[in-house]
Amino acid sequence: xxxxxxxxxxxxxxxxxxxxxxxxxxxxxxxxxxxxxxxxxxxxxxxxxxxxxxxxxxxxxxxxxxxxxxxxxxxxxxxxxxxxxxxxxxxxxxxxxxxxxxxxxxxxxxxxxxxxxxxxxxxxxxxxxxxxxxxxx
Amino acid sequence: xxxxxxxxxxxxxxxxxxxxxxxxxxxxxxxxxxxxxxxxxxxxxxxxxxxxxxxxxxxxxxxxxxxxxxxxxxxxxxxxxxxxxxxxxxxxxxxxxxxxxxxxxxxxxxxxxxxxxxxxxxxxxxxxxxxxxxxxx
Amino acid sequence: xxxxxxxxxxxxxxxxxxxxxxxxxxxxxxxxxxxxxxxxxxxxxxxxxxxxxxxxxxxxxxxxxxxxxxxxxxxxxxxxxxxxxxxxxxxxxxxxxxxxxxxxxxxxxxxxxxxxxxxxxxxxxxxxxxxxxxxxx
Numbered sequence: 289x290x291x292x293x294x295x296x297x298x299x300x301x302x303x304x305x306x307x308x309x310x311x312x313x314x315x316x317x318x319x320x321x322x323x324x325x326x327x328x329x330x331x332x333x334x335x336x337x338x339x340x341x342x343x344x345x346x347x348x349x350x351x352x353x354x355x356x357x358x359x360x361x362x363x364x365x366x367x368x369x370x371x372x373x374x375x376x377x378x379x380x381x382x383x384x385x386x387x388x389x390x391x392x393x394x395x396x397x398x399x400x401x402x403x404x405x406x407x408x409x410x411x412x413x414x415x416x417x418x419x420x421x422x423x424x425x
Numbered sequence: 426x427x428x429x430x431x432x433x434x435x436x437x438x439x440x441x442x443x444x445x446x447x448x449x450x451x452x453x454x455x456x457x458x459x460x461x462x463x464x465x466x467x468x469x470x471x472x473x474x475x476x477x478x479x480x481x482x483x484x485x486x487x488x489x490x491x492x493x494x495x496x497x498x499x500x501x502x503x504x505x506x507x508x509x510x511x512x513x514x515x516x517x518x519x520x521x522x523x524x525x526x527x528x529x530x531x532x533x534x535x536x537x538x539x540x541x542x543x544x545x546x547x548x549x550x551x552x553x554x555x556x557x558x559x560x561x562x
Numbered sequence: 563x564x565x566x567x568x569x570x571x572x573x574x575x576x577x578x579x580x581x582x583x584x585x586x587x588x589x590x591x592x593x594x595x596x597x598x599x600x601x602x603x604x605x606x607x608x609x610x611x612x613x614x615x616x617x618x619x620x621x622x623x624x625x626x627x628x629x630x631x632x633x634x635x636x637x638x639x640x641x642x643x644x645x646x647x648x649x650x651x652x653x654x655x656x657x658x659x660x661x662x663x664x665x666x667x668x669x670x671x672x673x674x675x676x677x678x679x680x681x682x683x684x685x686x687x688x689x690x691x692x693x694x695x696x697x698x699x
Contacts, residue, residue, distance in 0.1 A: 307433075310525060314548045348437060391634070413588070423561045
């Protein structure tokens with residue numbers, strides 16, 4: 289289990305980002321390196337000053353799903369950005385923005401939250417992923 | 426090919442659940458163990474008395490997609506829950522609810538369909554997944 | 563890194579198809595075989611005469627996301643179908659339609675774009691995937 293877990297984050301809704309953060313924290317707790325590659329709307333969610341905003345939910349959540357998520361937040365559940373910060377403290381979690389998506393969203397590295405460690409292309413992502421599992425979220 | 430196939434089911438729409446059931450049945454037919462981990466809206470779809478309800482489709486399906494799916498059902502296509510039941514009969518298919526999502530949806534084990542074998546945390550999921558592929562749906 | 567990258571394409575919106583095309587091109591550039599399996603709405607997007615149509619975006623894109631994508635297209639970004647064509651020229655990229663989804667959408671092989679190499683079932687997909695990573699998009 290020395291191979292990294294490699295997450296391509298595409299979606300930027302809070303439910304999918306939280307699912308990704310939970311998988312990251314679980315892998316980090318097991319001592320496994322995690323590489324995260326931010327594309328499209330997930331990258332948008334990692335803009336500086338933007339990670340703690342409301343990013344909505346998948347359409348299928350509906351009103352009852354939105355209420356369940358709001359209830360969990362009110363009960364003290366850590367937001368996904370906080371879960372990722374904690375995962376970075378306990379393990380080797382590297383978060384990179386996709387260079388093509390940086391162009392798409394007209395972002396500079398200084399526009400990104402400090403959670404993001406850098407910008408790279410898709411070939412660098414695959415080289416770092418090695419033989420490890422690749423998961424698209 | 427002794428490593429399990431590991432599916433994290435996040436979405437609870439009938440098209441994605443059917444895609445997941447088909448992948449599960451295919452892997453089981455090849456003698457491969459399958460671990461399914463239910464999160465968020467997929468877990469909601471596995472509530473007792475709820476698996477055969479209409480869970481909608483991805484928004485992109487549109488009216489023509491919805492008609493195509495309804496036509497297949499009318500022509501006798503097995504629903505995804507039935508495909509999963511058959512996969513469990515022919516192979517080693519284990520379906521676990523994510524403990525965090527159980528809290529989110531305020532569910533107890535007795536609230537779940539008998540297709541679900543238990544409740545576990547994300548670290549248990551990763552330990553069971555081992556070196557096997559992890560697929561997020 | 564001799565194992566193939568195996569993509570199950572489910573979604574047929576232009577943002578997800580472009581993300582898939584970029585991953586394909588990156589893997590092909592590294593000399594890695596890529597197997598693509600088309601299900602549901604992704605298969606719909608590969609209908610003959612249909613690949614260059616507007617297939618919309620994920621709902622979360624919103625108006626600002628749609629404008630960003632349109633701006634990139636106006637600036638000369640290759641559409642996803644063109645990126646896939648280029649990936650097939652430089653590498654071993656095989657694109658197969660899922661036989662069940664062919665039935666669902668009432669399609670014949672002659673209804674598909676020449677980018678699609680054939681039709682196969684899910685067990686054939688898994689056998690070709692071997693020990694390689696499986697990614698659901």
